[in-house]
Amino acid sequence: MKLSDTQELQLSHRSVRRFQSRPLDEGQLETLIRCGQAAATSSFIQAYSVVRVTRPDVRSVIAEAAGGQPWIVAAAEFLVFCADLNRVERACGRAGQGALEGFAEHAVAAIVDVALMAQNLLLAAESQGLGGVYIGGIRNAPDAIADQLGLPDQVVPVFGMCLGWPDEDNAVKPRQPVAMVLHQDRYRECDEAEFDDYDATMNAYYRQRGSNARVADWSSVTARAVQGKKREHMLGFLQARGFFRR
Numbered sequence: 274m275k276l277s278d279t280q281e282l283q284l285s286h287r288s289v290r291r292f293q294s295r296p297l298d299e300g301q302l303e304t305l306i307r308c309g310q311a312a313a314t315s316s317f318i319q320a321y322s323v324v325r326v327t328r329p330d331v332r333s334v335i336a337e338a339a340g341g342q343p344w345i346v347a348a349a350e351f352l353v354f355c356a357d358l359n360r361v362e363r364a365c366g367r368a369g370q371g372a373l374e375g376f377a378e379h380a381v382a383a384i385v386d387v388a389l390m391a392q393n394l395l396l397a398a399e400s401q402g403l404g405g406v407y408i409g410g411i412r413n414a415p416d417a418i419a420d421q422l423g424l425p426d427q428v429v430p431v432f433g434m435c436l437g438w439p440d441e442d443n444a445v446k447p448r449q450p451v452a453m454v455l456h457q458d459r460y461r462e463c464d465e466a467e468f469d470d471y472d473a474t475m476n477a478y479y480r481q482r483g484s485n486a487r488v489a490d491w492s493s494v495t496a497r498a499v500q501g502k503k504r505e506h507m508l509g510f511l512q513a514r515g516f517f518r519r
């Protein structure tokens with residue numbers, strides 16, 4: 274089966290962290306936002322907002338808060354994607370219904386919504402030759418991000434995204450084999466040999482890649498990442514903003 278142009282594009286995705294100084298074209302960002310908004314949204318609640326950060330001083334603060342990620346300052350655009358139940362709550366008030374009560378289900382819907390919106394936007398950007406990278410590092414200091422951006426209650430910054438014209442051409446990172454992630458009828462635990470094979474694939478990738486070459490495999494990189502990023506402030510932050518209270 275021949276791949277469609279969209280599939281070719283999807284399969285060639287890689288994050289971009291080095292950018293040319295060239296800005297996006299006139300109107301390009303607005304179109305990308307519209308492409309993001311075209312994604313499906315739970316019950317049509319459209320529970321997301323995007324804050325475009327243009328001020329260099331604010332970008333610097335965010336880059337530091339995110340653990341020192343200079344591409345946040347250098348990218349043509351830096352966007353903060355928020356799960357946003359603020360307008361949903363306003364709609365409830367306008368319709369004479371009660372306020373949201375912090376149900377976990379609503380928070381999940383909003384977080385899913387913003388992720389779908391962002392990925393649609395990134396793919397649209399990549400289809401125009403732009404590149405980008407998500408920035409989960411903003412969750413290191415979500416209170417500081419919310420303060421910097423003036424986010425009201427019921428609005429949670431979930432991740433950022435750098436966007437711009439790429440100044441690097443990284444290799445595509447091999448994903449797990451389809452058999453590891455596609456289950457038929459019942460969930461099947463992967464066997465150790467599947468982990469071994471994928472670890473070997475990733476070990477070869479990490480050894481060969483041009484920039485940031487290192488000796489590692491998927492299991493060790495993943496274990497290190499999740500141990501190092503527990504962000505224990507997260508539940509308290511979310512609850513203070515009105516998410517996950519019940």
Ligand SMILES: Cc1cc2nc3c(=O)[nH]c(=O)nc-3n(C[C@H](O)[C@H](O)[C@H](O)COP(=O)(O)O)c2cc1C
Binds near residue numbers: 290407
């Ligand atoms: C929600 C999310 C948060 C991420 N946060 C960061 C980040 O803070 N900094 C970074 O350099 N990359 C970040 N990434 C990029 C991932 O590291 C990257 O997507 C992954 O290693 C796969 O590589 P690829 O996108 O090049 O295929 C993030 C990706 C996602 C989806």
